[in-house]
Amino acid sequence: MIENTSLARIAKIVGAAIAVQLAFWLILVPTLVDPEVDRPEFLGIDGFSTAKIETPDASGLSKAKFAEGSPGQIVSKSGYYAVQTVFVIDSVPAEGLALLDNSGGDNSRHFVNGSLIYSPGSMAITEPTYHSLKEDIVQISPGNLTEGENTVTSIYAVGLPRDVQLLPPILGDYRAISDAFGWKAFLLTDFRLITAIITLVVALFAGLAATRARNRDLPLWLFLAAASWAAHSLFFQWATMPLHGATRGFLYAIVTMFLSLAWAIFSDAWSGRRLRWFRLAVWAVFLTGSAFSAYLLATGADNGSFSQVEKIVEWVGLALTAATVLRLAAHFVTDQTETRYWEAALLVLLASLMAFYLYVLLKGGLNKPYLTHTQPLILLSLAGAFFSRNFELFQSRKQLNSELEAQLLVRTDELEEAHEREKVLLRKKAHDDERRRIMRDMHDGMGSNLMSMLLAARRGKAEPGMVARGLQTVIDEMRLMIDSMDSVGESLGSALVLFRERAQSRVTDAGFTFDWHDNAKGEVPELSPRTALQIFRILQEAITNALKHSDGNAISVTVEPHSICVTDNGTSFVGPRAGGRGLENMAARAQSIGGKFSISNADGNTVATIDLPDHG
Numbered sequence: 162m163i164e165n166t167s168l169a170r171i172a173k174i175v176g177a178a179i180a181v182q183l184a185f186w187l188i189l190v191p192t193l194v195d196p197e198v199d200r201p202e203f204l205g206i207d208g209f210s211t212a213k214i215e216t217p218d219a220s221g222l223s224k225a226k227f228a229e230g231s232p233g234q235i236v237s238k239s240g241y242y243a244v245q246t247v248f249v250i251d252s253v254p255a256e257g258l259a260l261l262d263n264s265g266g267d268n269s270r271h272f273v274n275g276s277l278i279y280s281p282g283s284m285a286i287t288e289p290t291y292h293s294l295k296e297d298i299v300q301i302s303p304g305n306l307t308e309g310e311n312t313v314t315s316i317y318a319v320g321l322p323r324d325v326q327l328l329p330p331i332l333g334d335y336r337a338i339s340d341a342f343g344w345k346a347f348l349l350t351d352f353r354l355i356t357a358i359i360t361l362v363v364a365l366f367a368g369l370a371a372t373r374a375r376n377r378d379l380p381l382w383l384f385l386a387a388a389s390w391a392a393h394s395l396f397f398q399w400a401t402m403p404l405h406g407a408t409r410g411f412l413y414a415i416v417t418m419f420l421s422l423a424w425a426i427f428s429d430a431w432s433g434r435r436l437r438w439f440r441l442a443v444w445a446v447f448l449t450g451s452a453f454s455a456y457l458l459a460t461g462a463d464n465g466s467f468s469q470v471e472k473i474v475e476w477v478g479l480a481l482t483a484a485t486v487l488r489l490a491a492h493f494v495t496d497q498t499e500t501r502y503w504e505a506a507l508l509v510l511l512a513s514l515m516a517f518y519l520y521v522l523l524k525g526g527l528n529k530p531y532l533t534h535t536q537p538l539i540l541l542s543l544a545g546a547f548f549s550r551n552f553e554l555f556q557s558r559k560q561l562n563s564e565l566e567a568q569l570l571v572r573t574d575e576l577e578e579a580h581e582r583e584k585v586l587l588r589k590k591a592h593d594d595e596r597r598r599i600m601r602d603m604h605d606g607m608g609s610n611l612m613s614m615l616l617a618a619r620r621g622k623a624e625p626g627m628v629a630r631g632l633q634t635v636i637d638e639m640r641l642m643i644d645s646m647d648s649v650g651e652s653l654g655s656a657l658v659l660f661r662e663r664a665q666s667r668v669t670d671a672g673f674t675f676d677w678h679d680n681a682k683g684e685v686p687e688l689s690p691r692t693a694l695q696i697f698r699i700l701q702e703a704i705t706n707a708l709k710h711s712d713g714n715a716i717s718v719t720v721e722p723h724s725i726c727v728t729d730n731g732t733s734f735v736g737p738r739a740g741g742r743g744l745e746n747m748a749a750r751a752q753s754i755g756g757k758f759s760i761s762n763a764d765g766n767t768v769a770t771i772d773l774p775d776h777g
Contacts (some may be wrong), residue, residue: 177506201337252371259338265325266317356537357394407462421481450477678716
């Protein structure tokens with residue numbers, strides 16, 4: 162089963178790679194990248210001479226001393242150079258001739274038979290424009306031509322010293338050359354500008370994705386690859402860029418080498434498994450090339466060191482391109498779970514074009530523009546695949562969120578049901594506890610007193626006074642139990658208000674004075690109703706005990722932020738009464754809620770104190 166799955170995966174990758182390769186070589190190359198054209202007939206050259214001139218104008222040409230020579234002379238210094246080409250035509254073509262500039266230089270001017278026919282931008286040697294990079298097809302109008310011998314004189318401005326080859330222009334029938342090379346001229350000019358704009362848009366979306374993604378590695382390097390390609394294209398299209406000399410040369414080196422670096426690290430990010438030391442090695446190659454280029458330009462730009470920088474850029478590009486190809490190959494060999502078939506096929510195409518570029522570079526042959534013209538399309542396709550895949554993940558995430566939300570609702574209902582069951586159980590337990598408390602109080606209090614009076618009556622010792630006191634005690638116990646069954650409110654504050662109201666009438670009815678001191682000013686702990694009820698009952702028993710056992714005539718209650726005291730001015734308390742369980746029950750109640758109960762004599766008074774819990 163595993164073998165069948167592996168074979169199916171390999172078959173899909175191979176199938177996708179073959180489909181992309183066929184589409185590229187059979188459709189894209191012949192129609193877009195490198196279409197076949199009927200090669201037009203070029204004019205022969207009847208004379209070629211060059212001269213170094215002082216000014217890039219007719220005056221400079223008039224003072225020039227042209228020297229005949231073979232095409233291909235290389236100049237290395239900054240300045241103006243003139244190339245004079247003589248050719249003969251039997252008749253003047255209806256649309257004139259086309260001139261394809263074949264030499265280097267930053268900018269150029271062309272004279273035909275002494276008339277200026279082409280002069281874009283600035284020829285100032287310190288701040289030239291860079292229109293020579295645009296490779297336009299220049300039209301020589303019929304009015305500038307004569308039957309027989311004609312002369313084209315071209316002036317080249319070389320700002321940054323470097324090796325510049327002086328060659329005669331390519332001349333031919335304008336209509337024939339425009340038809341043959343019009344598309345290629347478009348690819349070298351407007352197409353690069355269009356792709357620069359498209360890749361800038363790709364970079365924008367990838368950059369936004371990188372800022373929002375949890376794993377930013379892949380969108381970040383997709384952003385950097387697209388941005389570096391756009392910068393590389395704009396460098397060659399921005400003829401009026403206000404950077405000149407060594408600064409412009411260093412910018413060219415950085416932009417070109419960083420594009421190669423971005424592809425290498427993008428391949429590592431796309432694999433999903435960082436190869437140890439790979440990125441460090443790539444950055445080391447890039448930084449070494451950058452540092453060496455900066456050193457050469459800083460120390461020898463005026464002596465033609467830019468030519469050496471161009472070689473460095475070429476070798477760094479070669480090394481990083483090789484790294485990209487090897488990294489992708491390593492991924493496809495080692496990763497047996499890859500299922501991004503179409504993305505893999507695009508990267509296989511990229512690797513194959515890079516390998517072709519390396520082969521031609523090493524062999525010194527004519528490099529076709531397959532890699533140059535295809536990179537923006539591959540970037541666009543990879544960006545589309547990336548966003549499509551993440552949109553599917555987004556859809557899956559949305560579906561997952563819906564399922565989780567439904568499960569959450571079910572769990573919430575279950576928890577609410579469990580909570581209701583718990584409330585019922587707690588209520589039942591509270592009722593059971595209350596029933597046991599009432600039974601215990603009736604047995605220990607009312608039952609004990611009634612039994613004592615019954616035994617006294619059977620023995621003939623039931624004195625009226627004793628019976629009256631016993632009945633009063635039973636009535637007090639009944640009041641206490643009845644009061645304790647009432648609700649005391651939802652907080653300690655409301656319980657204290659109710660307690661004060663009930664205690665005052667009871668105490669004064671018994672002949673005692675009653676004082677209430679609230680030193681807490683309402684700042685008592687926030688306690689649950691059940692805890693407040695327990696404190697309420699302890700206070701009731703404290704008041705009852707004072708009424709029953711005190712030999713004084715005054716009772717006061719003092720509320721502090723963390724304690725409550727019930728004080729009577731009796732002195733009869735010497736300790737727990739034999740057989741009594743009242744103090745023990747009060748202490749147990751206080752302990753059950755996290756508080757503490759104590760009773761003592763202080764300054765001739767009996768003081769019962771409840772230390773309140775902090776919460777409960």
